[in-house]
Amino acid sequence: MTGADGVYNLTPTGASLETALIPDVAFACAERLAPLGSAEAQGIPRLAPDLVAEVVSPSQFRPEMAAKARLYLDSGVRLVWIIWPRARQVDVWRPGADSPVATLGITDSLNGFDILPGFTHPLADLFAE
Numbered sequence: 440m441t442g443a444d445g446v447y448n449l450t451p452t453g454a455s456l457e458t459a460l461i462p463d464v465a466f467a468c469a470e471r472l473a474p475l476g477s478a479e480a481q482g483i484p485r486l487a488p489d490l491v492a493e494v495v496s497p498s499q500f501r502p503e504m505a506a507k508a509r510l511y512l513d514s515g516v517r518l519v520w521i522i523w524p525r526a527r528q529v530d531v532w533r534p535g536a537d538s539p540v541a542t543l544g545i546t547d548s549l550n551g552f553d554i555l556p557g558f559t560h561p562l563a564d565l566f567a568e
Contacts, residue, residue, distance in 0.1 A: 440466045441488075448485040449514035458514070459483060460507075463522075464492040466555070487515030489554045494522045508532040508539075518554045527566045 445465055449458045465488035479485075491511050495504055508519045512534050519532035521539070529549060530539035543549065543562055551558030 440464070446483045447488055448483045449487055449510070450485070451514070458510070460511070462488065462491040462511075463494045466490040468554075487511070489516065490518045490520070490551070491516050492520040492522060494524065497525065504530075505538070509537075512536075518552060520549065522565075524566065527562065529562060529565075 441462075441464070443461065443463050446459050446461050447465065449460055450456075451458075467484070467486060467488040471486060471489070493504065493507060504521050508521055508530070509532075511519050512532060517534060521530040521532065523529065527545045529543045529547075531541040531543060531550075533540050533552075545562050545566060547562050549558070549560045549562065549565070
């Protein structure tokens with residue numbers, strides 16, 4: 440699990456330009472990571488995390504965040520949460536979707552689905568003041 444300092448290299452094989460993103464929060468299953476102490480573990484991981492959460496700043500808007508969610512999904516991320524603090528909502532993105540599969544409100548809960556089985560977290564707690 441990484442926070443806002445975790446960089447992921449999402450460059451497709453053969454691409455001429457590198458794509459590195461720094462999600463606000465990301466989770467990758469341990470079995471997908473390079474072994475600790477290996478040369479690969481020392482650099483920026485060349486893998487798509489399993490789960491990405493992005494917290495939207497006041498200067499960001501839905502088209503920009505939708506494009507970012509699609510970029511993550513196209514790179515192999517399996518679950519994206521776009522968190523809208525001002526609206527107190529979370530857009531849930533899954534592979535194959537051109538738009539969020541759900542927009543959760545304050546009475547709903549986040550769900551880890553098959554990425555974090557059994558994980559749920561009420562949005563009321565996430566947005567508690």
